[in-house]
Amino acid sequence: MKKIKRGISLIDQHDKNGFWGKFGGNFIPETLKKPVEDLAILFEKLRKDKKFIYEKDYHFKNWVGSPTSFIKLENLTNYLGGAQIWAKVVSEANGGAHKIYNATVHSLIAKKAGKKYIVGDTGAGYAGKMLSMAAKKFGLKCKIFMGVKDIKRQKPNCDAMKKNGAEIVPVYTGSQTLVDAVSECMRYWVSNCDTTHMCVGSTVGPNIFVKICGWSTSQISKELLIQIKKEFGKIPKKIKLINCVGGGSSSFGFWNEFMHYSKKQVEFIGVEAGGPKNSKRHAAPLTYGSKIGILHGAAQYVNQDTEGQIEETESISAGLDYPGVSPLHCFLKDIKRARYTAATDEEALSAYQLVTKYENLNPSLEPSHAFAEAIKIAPKLSNDTVIIVNSCGDAQKDRDILKERLG
Amino acid sequence: MTISPISLAFKKSRNENRPALLTYTVAGDNTKKKSLEILNSISNHADICEIGFPHNTPIADGGQIQTASYRAIKNGIKIKDVFQIIKKFKNNKNTKPIILMGYFNIIYQYGQNRFLEKCKKSGVDGLIVVDLPWPDNMNFAKKCKKNSVSFVQLLSPTTSKLRMKKIIKSSHDMIYYISMLSTTGGKLKVSPKKILKSYHKIKKIVKNKNLVIGFGITSKNISFFKSADGCVVGSEICSKISKSIKNKQNPVTNVGNMVKNLREKLL
Numbered sequence: 001m002k003k004i005k006r007g008i009s010l011i012d013q014h015d016k017n018g019f020w021g022k023f024g025g026n027f028i029p030e031t032l033k034k035p036v037e038d039l040a041i042l043f044e045k046l047r048k049d050k051k052f053i054y055e056k057d058y059h060f061k062n063w064v065g066s067p068t069s070f071i072k073l074e075n076l077t078n079y080l081g082g083a084q085i086w087a088k089v090v091s092e093a094n095g096g097a098h099k100i101y102n103a104t105v106h107s108l109i110a111k112k113a114g115k116k117y118i119v120g121d122t123g124a125g126y127a128g129k130m131l132s133m134a135a136k137k138f139g140l141k142c143k144i145f146m147g148v149k150d151i152k153r154q155k156p157n158c159d160a161m162k163k164n165g166a167e168i169v170p171v172y173t174g175s176q177t178l179v180d181a182v183s184e185c186m187r188y189w190v191s192n193c194d195t196t197h198m199c200v201g202s203t204v205g206p207n208i209f210v211k212i213c214g215w216s217t218s219q220i221s222k223e224l225l226i227q228i229k230k231e232f233g234k235i236p237k238k239i240k241l242i243n244c245v246g247g248g249s250s251s252f253g254f255w256n257e258f259m260h261y262s263k264k265q266v267e268f269i270g271v272e273a274g275g276p277k278n279s280k281r282h283a284a285p286l287t288y289g290s291k292i293g294i295l296h297g298a299a300q301y302v303n304q305d306t307e308g309q310i311e312e313t314e315s316i317s318a319g320l321d322y323p324g325v326s327p328l329h330c331f332l333k334d335i336k337r338a339r340y341t342a343a344t345d346e347e348a349l350s351a352y353q354l355v356t357k358y359e360n361l362n363p364s365l366e367p368s369h370a371f372a373e374a375i376k377i378a379p380k381l382s383n384d385t386v387i388i389v390n391s392c393g394d395a396q397k398d399r400d401i402l403k404e405r406l407g
Numbered sequence: 408m409t410i411s412p413i414s415l416a417f418k419k420s421r422n423e424n425r426p427a428l429l430t431y432t433v434a435g436d437n438t439k440k441k442s443l444e445i446l447n448s449i450s451n452h453a454d455i456c457e458i459g460f461p462h463n464t465p466i467a468d469g470g471q472i473q474t475a476s477y478r479a480i481k482n483g484i485k486i487k488d489v490f491q492i493i494k495k496f497k498n499n500k501n502t503k504p505i506i507l508m509g510y511f512n513i514i515y516q517y518g519q520n521r522f523l524e525k526c527k528k529s530g531v532d533g534l535i536v537v538d539l540p541w542p543d544n545m546n547f548a549k550k551c552k553k554n555s556v557s558f559v560q561l562l563s564p565t566t567s568k569l570r571m572k573k574i575i576k577s578s579h580d581m582i583y584y585i586s587m588l589s590t591t592g593g594k595l596k597v598s599p600k601k602i603l604k605s606y607h608k609i610k611k612i613v614k615n616k617n618l619v620i621g622f623g624i625t626s627k628n629i630s631f632f633k634s635a636d637g638c639v640v641g642s643e644i645c646s647k648i649s650k651s652i653k654n655k656q657n658p659v660t661n662v663g664n665m666v667k668n669l670r671e672k673l674l
Contacts, residue, residue, distance in 0.1 A: 017543060025543065026540070026543065027511055027538040027539060027543070028466075028538055028540060029466065029467040029537055029538060029540070029561075029563075030540045030541075030561040030562065030563045030565075030566060030585065031467075031563040031564075031565050031585060031588055032565075033540050033563075033565065033566070033570070034563075034565035034566065034567060034570075035565065173473060173477070174463060174464070174477075179464065180464075183464050183465070183466055186466045187466060187467065187468070187469070187590045190466070190467055190588065190589065190590050191588055191589045191590055191593060192588065193565065193588060194565075194588060291516070292515075293512050293515065293516060294510070294511050294512040294515055294538070295464060295512070296464070296466065297466070297538070299515075304512070304516070306516065307485060307486050307513065307516065307517075308462070308510075308512040308513040308514075308515065308516035308517070309462065309463045309480065310463055310464045310512075
């Protein structure tokens with residue numbers, strides 16, 4: 001079995017063809033080969049460029065608002081008994097979710113590449129909203145591809161995108177959700193790659209997009225590592241980092257800096273979207289053992305039928321409603337560094353209710369999946385165990401769904 | 408070594424002093440039966456028939472082919488049906504070569520060796536895999552060759568000269584040049600003159616292989632491309648099928664007439 005090498009970030013531990021073990025690669029049309037290669041060369045150059053790093057850090061600090069806070073959820077801990085429950089409140093970041101990191105970095109890269117246009121996909125609308133914010137800030141024209149079903153259920157984020165001057169391109173094909181938005185965005189890039197930069201909204205897609213996104217969201221664990229040391233004086237003996245997993249950008253970013261700790265000391269728990277309680281459909285390819293397939297340019301575990309057609313997913317959370325998952329997570333599952341499980345729509349909703357009842361925190365439906373797992377396991381654990389949940393999105397965007405489901 | 412049916416088709420059209428006409432339709436569009444009838448009617452006028460494997464997350468296809476693919480999938484087309492259509496077609500008219508076109512996940516799930524065996528048995532002459540570019544396709548291309556299936560490499564306006572030379576070197580008897588930055592069926596946004604200029608530059612490197620042009624070619628512009636080895640028309644045909652269904656007309660006759668007209672424009 002492959003192992004994680006120390007001293008090198010996991011995003012760089014792929015082979016020359018772009019594979020992490022069996023996952024990843026570049027399954028792309030010939031037309032995109034050159035733009036993808038150019039982007040890879042530019043990114044490798046920029047990440048070594050002190051001026052670029054300074055610029056990125058400057059915007060993360062002054063515009064995104066870094067660091068986001070790390071707090072103990074005292075009331076929830078007391079109510080549940082058992083392990084301590086903490087939260088990394090990434091939803092404090094400008095725009096209300098972790099998607100701002102990737103959007104900022106992509107916009108900066110687009111500027112360096114001399115591109116005037118930027119396009120991106122979105123499910124929950126956060127990736128789209130953040131890209132529209134960053135595009136506005138850095139003077140780029142922006143188009144966002146979004147499934148019609150998601151446009152309807154995530155209206156607050158759509159309003160924000162429009163306000164920022166971005167054009168929302170509705171996608172009517174297939175299930176009209178994130179998977180179709182990503183396909184349509186890639187098709188648009190095939191036709192416009194000479195003038196336009198593409199931002200893939202998560203740690204998915206051809207190799208370089210997985211890397212750029214993982215590199216950007218790793219800001220979360222960089223901050224957390226410092227915050228934990230400050231809070232506890234050292235890294236506690238038993239930590240559990242719980243994060244929801246859709247494409248996998250927030251969870252990867254939440255875990256990256258802790259990769260080389262033993263899983264006994266720092267356990268990674270990824271929570272996928274299990275879908276409605278009584279439905280066969282889900283968005284949890286890792287939990288339910290989906291087969292490896294190729295989706296959006298990369299080999300990954302993906303929900304599909306025996307013929308290789310991608311299956312429709314179902315989840316209350318638009319941000320997790322994706323049939324595939326990052327090659328990085330497939331790799332982490334295979335080498336058993338991370339453990340993956342799923343929470344149903346109903347479990348996420350009751351977790352949301354419990355968290356908001358006891359704490360001054362408003363996690364969106366995506367991190368509510370992670371809270372569901374925390375709530376499930378905390379009572380069974382000792383009080384020297386530190387559970388940290390990445391509260392990576394704010395529920396403001398979910399107000400319509402929450403009102404409908406919870407009244 | 409025997410000459411492949413694909414090379415033979417090009418040789419024939421070259422002797423007639425015209426480009427080969429290649430058509431593209433989606434297997435199972437709009438039904439299994441109709442799709443075979445359409446293919447039969449096309450093959451009266453086309454030199455090589457490309458058949459698309461319908462896939463539900465096609466990242467390089469435009470609206471017309473997506474619509475055709477969804478229609479076929481909705482009507483329940485399965486992999487075995489696609490091969491059956493080809494087999495039946497080959498039993499009828501074994502002179503026209505068939506090139507199967509699709510996305511790699513279908514082959515990946517089916518198993519590469521099993522897929523190629525099935526290709527051989529059904530009479531598939533060539534394969535185009537849209538999302539398996541060089542050099543990732545080298546192993547698979549070799550397997551194709553072993554099974555006497557021609558693996559068609561693609562070149563695009565973004566392909567660098569160095570890369571182009573390497574791709575050409577590992578290509579078989581046919582190479583596909585993508586006319587412009589576009590998904591299939593996009594409006595021709597570059598003048599035919601410019602496309603041909605790039606085409607002939609490449610042709611200088613691939614003198615002894617067949618280089619076809621595709622993407623954006625329709626009845627309106629096909630006559631500009633007479634100096635090419637071959638022209639591919641796909642989306643226009645798929646869209647003709649869509650229109651025929653919508654207007655309750657027979658797609659078989661309509662498509663047959665369209666391909667006949669395309670052929671005449673190449674003379």
